Amino acid sequence: MQKDSNKNYKSLLVNVEQHVATVTLNRPEIRNAFNDEMIAELTDAFSTLGADDEVRVIVLAAAGKAFCAGADLNWMRAMADYSYEENLADADKLAQMLKTIYECPKPTVAAIQGDVYAGGMGLVAACDVAIAVKIANFCLSEVRLGLAPATISPYVIRALGARASQRYFLSAEVFDAKKARQLGFIHERVSEEWLGDEVAAFCNKVVKNSPDAVKTCKQLLHDVAGAPITDELIADTVKGIADIRSSEQGREGVQAFLQKRKPDWLMAD
Ligand SMILES: C/C(=C\C(=O)SCCNC(=O)CCNC(=O)[C@H](O)C(C)(C)COP(=O)(O)OP(=O)(O)OC[C@H]1O[C@@H](n2cnc3c(N)ncnc32)[C@H](O)[C@@H]1OP(=O)(O)O)CC(=O)O
Numbered sequence: 407m408q409k410d411s412n413k414n415y416k417s418l419l420v421n422v423e424q425h426v427a428t429v430t431l432n433r434p435e436i437r438n439a440f441n442d443e444m445i446a447e448l449t450d451a452f453s454t455l456g457a458d459d460e461v462r463v464i465v466l467a468a469a470g471k472a473f474c475a476g477a478d479l480n481w482m483r484a485m486a487d488y489s490y491e492e493n494l495a496d497a498d499k500l501a502q503m504l505k506t507i508y509e510c511p512k513p514t515v516a517a518i519q520g521d522v523y524a525g526g527m528g529l530v531a532a533c534d535v536a537i538a539v540k541i542a543n544f545c546l547s548e549v550r551l552g553l554a555p556a557t558i559s560p561y562v563i564r565a566l567g568a569r570a571s572q573r574y575f576l577s578a579e580v581f582d583a584k585k586a587r588q589l590g591f592i593h594e595r596v597s598e599e600w601l602g603d604e605v606a607a608f609c610n611k612v613v614k615n616s617p618d619a620v621k622t623c624k625q626l627l628h629d630v631a632g633a634p635i636t637d638e639l640i641a642d643t644v645k646g647i648a649d650i651r652s653s654e655q656g657r658e659g660v661q662a663f664l665q666k667r668k669p670d671w672l673m674a675d
Contacts, residue, residue: 413454417444419469420451425462426609427455427512434470439478440525442496449503456510462620463612464510465605466533467517473542476524482553483660486652493648500525500647501557501640507532508561508635509628511621513612517605518592523547528558531565534624536592537604538583544591545580552659552669556646560635566591 413420417440419430429451431438440448455461468474477500485496507514507529516530518538523545530536546562548555555562555575563571570589574581583595596604612620628634650656655671662669 413450415447415451417441418447418451420455422455422458422461425460425613426465426606427458427461427463428465428467429455431466431468431474433478434468434472436478437472437475437521437523438468438470438526439475440500441478441481442499444478445499445503449499449506452503452506452510452514456506456512459617461512462617463513463515463609465515465517465609466507466529467605468519470520472520472526473516473518473522473538474526474529475521476526476528476547479551479660479663482651483657483664486657486660490648490652493652494644497557497644497648497651498640501644504528504532504557504561505635505640511624513620513624515605515608517601518542519598519601521545524553524555525558527555527562530591531558531561534627535608536565537594537596537601537608538586538592539598539601540583540595541598542583542586543580544582544586545578546574547578549576550578550659550669551663552650552653552655552657552671554646554650556650557640557643559643559646560639564632 417433419432421428433439433444452464455464485493488496514533516533516536518530518536521543522530524547527544527546546555566574566589583592586592587595594604658671659669
């Protein structure tokens with residue numbers, strides 16, 4: 407059975423077929439960077455599909471050239487000028503979106519057709535399984551922009567490992583899909599023409615299994631794999647991004663990206 411579950415989403419496409427839901431990020435012109443609207447829609451889509459008995463697995467895919475360029479920097483720049491309380495409340499919505507994806511009771515698969523930068527790394531890390539094309543590049547680029555991988559950190563550090571995270575959080579080095587596979591950040595690396603088949607093959611295996619047993623496995627994997635993602639931890643990460651994006655260097659880094667120039671960190675202080 408095929409079902410079009412798009413509701414009135416503006417930044418997403420949602421489709422359900424044979425128990426597999428596909429949520430497609432659909433702002434290809436800015437490389438699927440997410441703003442407040444996309445954050446609200448992703449939160450709603452994963453909550454709704456997570457509660458839908460017909461859905462047994464959810465694929466997070468993306469339209470166009472890149473998988474996701476992280477937070478929309480026009481939105482980040484705008485938030486820096488809001489009151490601190492509004493800035494915190496807004497950052498909390500980003501944190502809650504990631505938590506909703508991570509805690510979704512259905513297995514989630516990131517189908518990565520292109521580059522994954524900054525907040526996009528959080529989306530991939532919040533999913534259970536990640537399959538990427540060979541040409542995809544990965545980068546925790548935030549520090550280049552005077553920002554920090556804050557709300558995404560609980561998920562990325564779990565998926566990438568503490569040691570590799572130290573290297574890539576601090577350097578913002580770009581790494582390729584081969585390295586991402588070696589580090590365990592992605593599970594499989596395939597040619598572009600095989601991405602759909604590889605993702606479908608994985609989903610078909612999940613769909614044949616007992617939905618209740620799969621749900622229990624997912625809960626166990628979270629419980630056993632690491633310290634719980636508590637409200638206190640989330641609040642720390644929310645404060646982390648709210649503080650840094652309204653700082654002088656955060657404003658300068660984002661402004662420099664949007665103006666297509668190099669940031670001047672010293673002038674910002
Ligand atoms: C979640 C938290 C923080 C963040 O996520 S901060 C976001 C940081 N993001 C980045 O550093 C990525 C910036 N983008 C890129 O480096 C590149 O776009 C790319 C992803 C490597 C893809 O390169 P490509 O050459 O394919 O595309 P262009 O660079 O030409 O971009 C096309 C078009 O899109 C605009 N754009 C790209 N990314 C963003 C963005 N994040 N926000 C807004 N706009 C973006 C780009 O400016 C181009 O626009 P034109 O008008 O066409 O020039 C914090 C936490 O963890 O809490």
